[in-house]
Amino acid sequence: xxxxxxLNVSATGxxxxxxxxxxxxxxxxxxxxxxxxxxxxxxxxxxxxxGSNSFQQELSDAMGTGSSPSDVGGVxxxxxxxxxxxxxxxxxxxxxxANAKGYVEEPDVQPVTEMTNxxxxxxxxxxxxxxxxxxxxxxxxxxELLQA
Amino acid sequence: MSLLxxxxxxxxxxxxxxxxxxxxxxxxxxxxxxxxxxxxxxxxQQQLADAVAGGKSPKSMQFTPTTExxxxxxxxxxxxTDVVNADIAENGLLYxxxxxxxxxxxxxxxxxxxxxx
Numbered sequence: 001x002x003x004x005x006x007l008n009v010s011a012t013g014x015x016x017x018x019x020x021x022x023x024x025x026x027x028x029x030x031x032x033x034x035x036x037x038x039x040x041x042x043x044x045x046x047x048x049x050x051g052s053n054s055f056q057q058e059l060s061d062a063m064g065t066g067s068s069p070s071d072v073g074g075v076x077x078x079x080x081x082x083x084x085x086x087x088x089x090x091x092x093x094x095x096x097x098a099n100a101k102g103y104v105e106e107p108d109v110q111p112v113t114e115m116t117n118x119x120x121x122x123x124x125x126x127x128x129x130x131x132x133x134x135x136x137x138x139x140x141x142x143x144e145l146l147q148a
Numbered sequence: 149m150s151l152l153x154x155x156x157x158x159x160x161x162x163x164x165x166x167x168x169x170x171x172x173x174x175x176x177x178x179x180x181x182x183x184x185x186x187x188x189x190x191x192x193q194q195q196l197a198d199a200v201a202g203g204k205s206p207k208s209m210q211f212t213p214t215t216e217x218x219x220x221x222x223x224x225x226x227x228x229t230d231v232v233n234a235d236i237a238e239n240g241l242l243y244x245x246x247x248x249x250x251x252x253x254x255x256x257x258x259x260x261x262x263x264x265x
């Protein structure tokens with residue numbers, strides 16, 4: 001375990017949450033997009049937790065000098081996948097991309113779902129920032145100990 | 149007799165344990181949306197108390213994390229963000245208390261070193 005583990009772990013949380021927010025924003029922005037007649041597919045982020053694989057951790061494990069076992073490394077985005085949802089059909093016979101019956105295929109982006117995701121992602125981000133602030137406070141009180 | 153007594157060493161160990169707990173809690177929070185993730189925590193105070201009661205030196209304590217799995221959401225994630233948040237706040241305050249006690253005890257030692265009579 002290295003000294004700044006707690007901060008690094010929170011930082012991975014911030015990165016992952018920010019990626020989620022980027023993807024949510026992209027879904028909203030592409031709610032009407034299509035690429036050469038193929039409607040945009042909403043994207044989703046796949047998260048997975050990571051173990052600690054820092055140099056210090058490997059070294060202290062190998063030497064058996066680590067103060068505590070540490071298999072915590074935070075979270076990472078392991079992939080961004082297209083959601084497997086059917087396109088929605090919108091009746092618009094005047095559109096150039098309408099089919100024989102006058103329907104146009106549009107992306108199945110649900111604005112309400114995306115906005116709800118955005119709220120929960122923003123909450124996660126805030127929680128990580130709060131944890132970071134507490135950790136920072138802990139480090140600075142350690143520094144004050146040295147000043148005494 | 150060594151310069152640092154058992155209490156001072158225990159304080160140091162408790163600070164280590166508290167910092168370790170902070171890492172675990174930060175990891176729980178970072179993984180609040182990871183499917184299948186189960187939160188980890190460490191009861192470093194109990195482990196330290198057991199070690200001291202068992203006559204072991206509090207120096208270079210090894211803390212063992214515990215994995216809890218009580219509440220699970222549909223994706224198999226067991227992190228309760230509110231509980232983790234409260235734990236982080238509590239742990240931060242505890243750490244500050246520990247450093248202040250350690251600083252006060254250091255001050256006593258310092259005045260003994262500096263006295264010239």
